[in-house]
Amino acid sequence: MGAVMAAEAPVHATEETWAFPPADGWTFDQVKDLDLPFDWELVDGKIVVRGQPSVWHNRVRRKLANALDLAVTEPHTVDDETCVMLDPHNVRKPDVIVYDPTGLSLLETGCVPVAHLALAVEVVSPGSRSDDRILKPALFAQAKVPYYWRVERTREDRAVVHEYWLNAETRSYFPAPPHPVHREKLATDHPYPVQLDLTELTAGL
Structure with a gap:
């Protein structure tokens, strides 16, 4: 039986997958089109929620x-x-x-x-x-x-x-x-x- 192929990394993050980055982390090109209900930054490939300013x-x-x-x-x-x-x-x-x-x-x-x-x-x-x-x-x-x-x-x-x-x-x-x-x-x-x-x-x- 042939070797099981590894799952391909997602091409772009979605509103359902943004919290689950690939092993190497998201890149800006993969997340730039997201429409999320909060402000965020990309930190080491992970989407991090920014706090609500006063x-x-x-x-x-x-x-x-x-x-x-x-x-x-x-x-x-x-x-x-x-x-x-x-x-x-x-x-x-x-x-x-x-x-x-x-x-x-x-x-x-x-x-x-x-x-x-x-x-x-x-x-x-x-x-x-x-x-x-x-x-x-x-x-x-x-x-x-x-x-x-x-x-x-x-x-x-x-x-x-x-x-x-x-x-x-x-x-x-x-x-x-x-x-x-x-x-x-x-x-x-x-x-x-x-x-x-x-x-x-x-x-x-």
Whole structure:
């Protein structure tokens, strides 16, 4: 009797099979067309559910993206809640990104390749502290994203921005030397000149 042929790996994930990835994990091409009732990221080939952000988180993310967009200089562009492909098995969705769209067809691009990023911004939530403070900066640094901002919520519900620069040799971030922590005002020249009144991010909350 001939050997039993191994079952072929699924070509695409479906709404019924997304939770059961093949041995090598899903790739973005296999899951990009899924219509799932929740927001998700692809982590080591597995679909991971993203938590529901608070009103504070959404307000800060949106206003910060708007401020970066108003100050943007060519060739950069700004988006929020846009997926970034680290590799085919890892797709993350930073709160805000600044990137160079040169060579990308934005109407057809399902995910921004990480090599195009100039800045990744994460607004920390109770359910994402370890990811935003440890894991994601390590991933973006390994991918050579030049700048990373982490936005923390103070006890007074204000927004504080921690600015990091990339050490290209070690592929790790270090606190920005001039002003590593921005509390009421943010002023930086990286990835382009930006000045922002941080108190405006939470005005009205």
